[in-house]
Amino acid sequence: MRADSTGAVPFLDLLTPHRALEDRLVSAFRRALRSADFVGGPEVEAFEKEFAAFCQAPGCVGVNSGTDALRFAFVALGLRPGDEVVTVAHTFIATTETISQAGGTIRFVDIADDTMTLDPDALEAAIGPHTVGVVPVHLYGQPVDLDRILQVAAKHGLWVVEDAAQAHGARYKGRRVGSIGELGCFSFYPGKNLGSLGEGGAVTGAERGLLDTVRQLREHGQSRKYVHEREGYNGRLHAIQAAFLRTKLEHLDAWNANRRRVAQWYRQALADVTDIVLPQEVPYGEHVYHLFVVRTPDRDALRQHLADRAIGTGLHYPVPLHRQTAYAHLGLSEGTLPVTERTATQCLSLPMFPEMTEGQVGRVAEAVRQFFRG
Numbered sequence: 001m002r003a004d005s006t007g008a009v010p011f012l013d014l015l016t017p018h019r020a021l022e023d024r025l026v027s028a029f030r031r032a033l034r035s036a037d038f039v040g041g042p043e044v045e046a047f048e049k050e051f052a053a054f055c056q057a058p059g060c061v062g063v064n065s066g067t068d069a070l071r072f073a074f075v076a077l078g079l080r081p082g083d084e085v086v087t088v089a090h091t092f093i094a095t096t097e098t099i100s101q102a103g104g105t106i107r108f109v110d111i112a113d114d115t116m117t118l119d120p121d122a123l124e125a126a127i128g129p130h131t132v133g134v135v136p137v138h139l140y141g142q143p144v145d146l147d148r149i150l151q152v153a154a155k156h157g158l159w160v161v162e163d164a165a166q167a168h169g170a171r172y173k174g175r176r177v178g179s180i181g182e183l184g185c186f187s188f189y190p191g192k193n194l195g196s197l198g199e200g201g202a203v204t205g206a207e208r209g210l211l212d213t214v215r216q217l218r219e220h221g222q223s224r225k226y227v228h229e230r231e232g233y234n235g236r237l238h239a240i241q242a243a244f245l246r247t248k249l250e251h252l253d254a255w256n257a258n259r260r261r262v263a264q265w266y267r268q269a270l271a272d273v274t275d276i277v278l279p280q281e282v283p284y285g286e287h288v289y290h291l292f293v294v295r296t297p298d299r300d301a302l303r304q305h306l307a308d309r310a311i312g313t314g315l316h317y318p319v320p321l322h323r324q325t326a327y328a329h330l331g332l333s334e335g336t337l338p339v340t341e342r343t344a345t346q347c348l349s350l351p352m353f354p355e356m357t358e359g360q361v362g363r364v365a366e367a368v369r370q371f372f373r374g
């Protein structure tokens, strides 16, 4: 996985940032060990305060994963059988499996071609008498253009849950994502822009009542010890992960700035390659490049060409959710979501991580260029 000078470029490097922080991470572990607070406790509370401040959100509840964050958000918002939630099929399945698990029905809509995120026009058309909410996904670190979605949501009385699992620190018109809808959901899976050393997640928001319900849901529906307001889940953030996250949070703005710099290098190096579509640099916000995703009809051949040169790539995502067996019961045939389906065949995630050097970007770009020269 380690970047080296032989020309190989990894897709992701999870060793270098942790090596740089090793002493501090080991002290964080020692702190947890010596306090014997393993689940919940002061480290979790401190992290929640710090992450809320980072997101410019009034409140934050730490949970055990991004998936739990979404599930608890939907349950807290009172999703009931028959309720419909509108979202995209061009995302990770956690966005939608949690809608079903909370009792709701998924209503898939297409993405917009320029942003690869939820198409606001498609949203309005999909709203019916049973629609209760919408889940914009800030995919790849790119903030969704929220104003139109919020407008449509307000007009129809829908709640908005932001899936910000790939967008820690991204800004929409100056505001951090996750602080704009009713609730924001984050993942701290290791490869995310802010990753724990295991599993972790958080729900951010302003409304105390909703956050209190999320707090109960993560702990078996308890409002206090021995008092269960409802059935809940075992979905707490581990104290040791909170301690690691506090250490890493201090570096998140710098890491995101590095990701943006890597994206700029890619743009310069690939500007004259007309055979690929580069990701849009949105005018209304700040992309934090969890992934740098290009598009080309020759995706599979280009991916093989890069693999032959020891350049790692990823596919996010190659089979849209409405075409997965898990959603066969929805009966959405091929052609239902044309932009989503085309994007799934064309998208290619190039190497992207904060420590990536200009030389590494140059090697990837040169290999891409060589492929299209033939």
Ligand SMILES: *Cc1c(COP(=O)(O)O)cnc(C)c1O
Pocket (backbone or CB within 6 Å): 065, 066, 067, 068, 091, 092, 094, 095, 137, 163, 165, 166, 186, 187, 188, 189, 200, 201
């Ligand atoms: C990673 C991810 C999740 C789920 O987070 P986990 O911490 O892995 O449960 C949800 N939505 C999106 C868009 C993600 O990328």
